[in-house]
Amino acid sequence: MHELSITQSMLNLVLEQAEKAGAKEVGKINLVIGGMTGVVEECVRFYFDFLSRGTPADGAILSFKAVPTRAKCRDCGKLFEVGEFDWTCPHCNGNNIEIVAGKELFVESIEVE
Amino acid sequence: MVKDILDANERMAQRNRGLFDSNNLFAVNLMSSPGAGKTSLILQTLKSLEGKIKVGVIEGDVSSSLDAELISKEGVPVVQINTGGGCHLDANMLSTALDSVPLGELKLLFIENVGNLICPAEFTLGEHRRVLISSVPEGDDKPFKYPLMFNTVDAVLINKIDLLPYLKFDIDAFSRTVKGMNQKVEIFPLSCTTGQGIERWVSWLLSQMG
Numbered sequence: 444m445h446e447l448s449i450t451q452s453m454l455n456l457v458l459e460q461a462e463k464a465g466a467k468e469v470g471k472i473n474l475v476i477g478g479m480t481g482v483v484e485e486c487v488r489f490y491f492d493f494l495s496r497g498t499p500a501d502g503a504i505l506s507f508k509a510v511p512t513r514a515k516c517r518d519c520g521k522l523f524e525v526g527e528f529d530w531t532c533p534h535c536n537g538n539n540i541e542i543v544a545g546k547e548l549f550v551e552s553i554e555v556e
Numbered sequence: 557m558v559k560d561i562l563d564a565n566e567r568m569a570q571r572n573r574g575l576f577d578s579n580n581l582f583a584v585n586l587m588s589s590p591g592a593g594k595t596s597l598i599l600q601t602l603k604s605l606e607g608k609i610k611v612g613v614i615e616g617d618v619s620s621s622l623d624a625e626l627i628s629k630e631g632v633p634v635v636q637i638n639t640g641g642g643c644h645l646d647a648n649m650l651s652t653a654l655d656s657v658p659l660g661e662l663k664l665l666f667i668e669n670v671g672n673l674i675c676p677a678e679f680t681l682g683e684h685r686r687v688l689i690s691s692v693p694e695g696d697d698k699p700f701k702y703p704l705m706f707n708t709v710d711a712v713l714i715n716k717i718d719l720l721p722y723l724k725f726d727i728d729a730f731s732r733t734v735k736g737m738n739q740k741v742e743i744f745p746l747s748c749t750t751g752q753g754i755e756r757w758v759s760w761l762l763s764q765m766g
Contacts, residue, residue: 445643445675453561460557474561479704481674512703517739528700530736538736542707548678550559 446486449548453487454494457553461499466555469500473554477547478512478525503553512545565679568647572654572682579659582765583667585683587705589698590671592691593715595623596748598666602630604758609663614653616645616670623668633658644675647682664765673698677705685764691715692723696730699737706734710764711742713757718747 453474461469476482484507495501512525516532517539523532525545531538560566576583586594598613605611612633615624624636635656637649650667657665667683669676680686688709690698693716699706706712712734714727731743742760746753 445678448642448644448646448675449561449678452564455564456559456561460559479707480678481704525703528697530700530703530733538732539739540736541739542737546704546707548561550557550561552557 446482447490449482450487450490450494453550454491454498454500456550457500457503458498460550460553461555464555467499468556469503469553470556471504471506471554472500473506473508473551475508475510475547475549475551477510477545479542479545480548482548484509508551510544510547513543514540515543516540562678565647568651569680569682572647572651573684574682575654575659576665576682576684579662581659581662581665582685583665583681583683584761585667585669585676585681585686586689587669587673587676587686587709588671588689588691589673589694592671592689592694593748594668594671594689595626597689597713597715598627598668599630600748600751600754601666601758601761602627602632604754605664610661611664611666612657612659612662614650614657614665614667616649616668618642618670633662639670642670643672644670644679645681646679650681664761673702673705677702677708685710685761687711687713689713689715690730692717692719692725696725696727696733699730699733703737706741707737709738709741711744711757711760714743714745715748717745717752718750 457472514525515522516537518537519535521534588594613627614635616637619638621636624634628634635653637653686709744757
């Protein structure tokens with residue numbers, strides 16, 4: 444269900460941009476999805492397939508760029524990738540961390556004809 | 557072009573926020589998994605605030621109006637939103653519901669979101685504070701499983717602490733994990749059954765309202 448609303452929002456956004464550009468057809472949609480969003484690529488593809496039917500985005504290729512969840516340790520200043528069950532700094536074992544990447548959820552660009 | 561996918565929701569949330577602010581109303585988005593105690597917390601909080609400030613409640617549920625009926629017994633304005641299968645409230649649904657809320661008469665509005673730790677984390681509503689209830693029976697590993705939710709809230713309430721003697725839940729480890737993910741978060745262990753810890757939560761809430 445999460446992906447249904449997100450896919451619908453994404454499609455609305457794409458169609459709006461395509462119309463602004465005077466495009467007849469959307470060929471490709473480049474998406475950027477952060478690890479923390481929990482958005483599953485397969486679900487987005489599944490929903491996009493039927494939501495886009497009959498729209499200029501019907502048949503568009505979906506390209507996903509996954510951004511891993513990364514954090515910065517506030518104690519030692521080092522950057523690291525966050526593990527599934529480990530939110531401590533691998534360098535100093537501190538848990539005083541700041542998320543610096545992983546919340547991304549955007550359309551980077553679309554390719555239209 | 558780089559466009560945030562949730563941009564439309566964000567814009568609507570800003571509109572809701574403007575409406576709250578122009579009515580001098582403080583809005584709290586209350587989130588948790590099903591059964592963690594959102595409605596019980598609202599009832600306890602209402603009891604504690606009785607005669608002090610006027611509170612309204614918006615109840616988000618997939619279906620039924622059971623929670624709204626419970627709360628309306630307390631004599632406060634309640635509006636039910638049924639999402640009809642949808643797993644979260646979005647800013648647009650809230651905007652429609654706000655038409656039925658006497659905004660000008662209220663100082664505090666609780667928005668009880670649909671019980672879910674995933675989707676409500678993404679869809680902001682225009683609220684002033686985001687509050688999450690995590691309860692002892694759910695286990696202390698939830699921050700690892702739903703990091704976005706724990707990362708985006710202002711307060712985490714640990715409900716059902718009266719059950720601590722019977723269940724394995726390490727409050728210190730849980731609090732350390734949550735604080736590590738979210739520096740600004742306030743943590744309130746409490747029990748809606750015994751009332752323990754409710755006063756501390758309520759005084760924090762009042763302090764936030766300014």
